[in-house]
Amino acid sequence: MVLVSELREMYEDMVTARYYEERLQEEYLEGKQPAFDISAGPIPGELHLAAGQEAAAAGVCRHLRDDDTATAPHRPHHVAIAKGVDLKRMTAEIFGRENGLSSGKGGHMHLFDPDAGFACSGIIAQGCPPAVGAGLAAKKRNEDGVAVAFLGEGAISQGAFLESLNLAAVQRLPVVFVVEDNDWAISMPKGRVTDVADGSQRAAGFDMPGVRVDYDDATAVYDAAREAVGRARAGNGPTLLEVQVHRRMGHFMGDPESYRPEEDVEAAQARDSIERLAEDLRGAGLEDDDLEAIREDARERVDEAIEWAKEQPEPEPDAAHEDVFVNPPSGVTTEEPTHELAGGDD
């Protein structure tokens, strides 16, 4: 049983993420047509969109509090939104503006919102060890915080992931590893790079529970994640949770996807996890008008965030030199410390 309020929140997260990325896509393509030039337009650099993967983030993050931690990989927006990252400042960051989450230093693959317990990294599986560390900190302090590391199915062949599973297991840390299986790692289909079709089986090698949700059904993810997050919060150790999702688009914007069979794209686009959740909501008594109201609200917030972001100033060039350290070295000092050292018995 899932509370209707929970279903609603998930629906809100999912439609927000989907619409957000549709808008980002429009903005991104500005200046990149007809010829696609990655460095042109208001949003330069790579852009990885998560359309078709929202259910995994929404279903898991519903169980997380602000003081819990989530780490995401290069495809971070749906997780960030579900984790409650400040939408305006995230958008400003993606537009490379001064008031962005990282003052324009990070960009879309490097979003950090400590207040929302969120961070991401563009290096495959490298969000796993820091999530383990967040779990370690919670355990050491006798707090009941939980850390969740999101990663793609391609990342489960990376050492950092496997080492993290082991460390989290042997230390019984409150960590949940969430694999979003969209069948592809850029152009490499899962079957070409691993013989294990069900990534959650990796858990067995570390003696931790491994669970797979076979279709991108937010409600089913919610149920599986309740167990995994609950287990972590209760001090019973980590879980590996894999969710089948779908890559509705190219790996990144501008990906010609010439390696991908037409039918596969069509199949991914035919799946609609948002509509599936909408059915659950209707089953729970919501009317179409209620759903439309949620969508309208999401559109408003997204449009507002994008508008706000675009009004923010660009950073000063000189700002590039700041933030390497929180305590910038102020230069060479020749002063010796003046400790009184007790004589050792040498």
Added chain:
Amino acid sequence: MAQEERRQVIDRELTMSRAMVEAIAHEMRADDEVFYMGEDVADYGGIFDSTEGLLEEFGRDRVMDVPISETAYLGAAVGAAQEGMRPVAELMFVDFFGVAMDQIYNQMAKNTYMSGGAVNVPMVLTAAVGGTYNDAAQHSQTLYGTFAHLPGMKVVVPSTAYDAKGLMHNAIQDDDPVVYLFHKRLMGIGWMPAPDGPKTPVPEEEYTIPFGSADVKREGDDATVVTLGLHVHRALEAADALAEDGIDAEVIDLRTLVPLDTETIRESVAKTGRLVVVDEDYRSYGVTGEVIASVAEDGLADLEAVERVAVPDVPLPYARPMENEVVPDSDDIESAVRSAYDA
């Protein structure tokens, strides 16, 4: 031989990526023991076109897509090389070396020495490098100095199609590990327009360019600009602008960092008296310092002025104004040459 002269004899022009692939294909045809491993190198043809067309000709056994397990497959290249094969293994972005550094610098680079020469590692590690398209701190580095600093790897950085082909032939034929760093902005990829310059005439037949032979890309008497990769083209642009004011800069393309052709640099400095080193890597403990020190050691008397132009010691920022601030452009080079000239 200057680029100009070549142009008169060969009129077939290639992008840098085509030239690179042509050399790899040639070596694969000539030797069954040459194979290519990497992520998205088969059907995709390399994210930066580094293997375009190889799958079609050589099939999946020799053009291998591998899991996102850099430690395993770069290390496997080391092992296969030690068995006498000639693997070429690709790191999609050089920035990802961190997840597999042990296999690179403790195994690949050291096994020859640690075995007292009993073992050799005839492999090539290819990797895309460089910024200028706002991909931020984890996808924009060159790390030239990092690889060159650690002993045991030959380090190659082509700046033109002609050089890319000859250097690749040499890299695959070399009996030692070679790190071949190609700049994304120079490859001639449709979605990342290259500047004028890297697309050059390229002979059909095989040829090698010996490592340790820097190329004088432009002759001049007033200042020596030493650089590599993308910044060869930025330096040539700066040199054109300087020429309008009567300042005649010589532009030297290092082409390989290990070995470093200090002779060509010293000869040039003996002529010009002014040394400007331009690098897209971090400033401290890197290429700029090394080149200047190598001239100072034996040619201190020739040095009237020294300037270095490099990325200040900060990670590469995302936003355009900040990335432009830290990655040297031709204006930065121009003003460094002027400072040296006026010194």
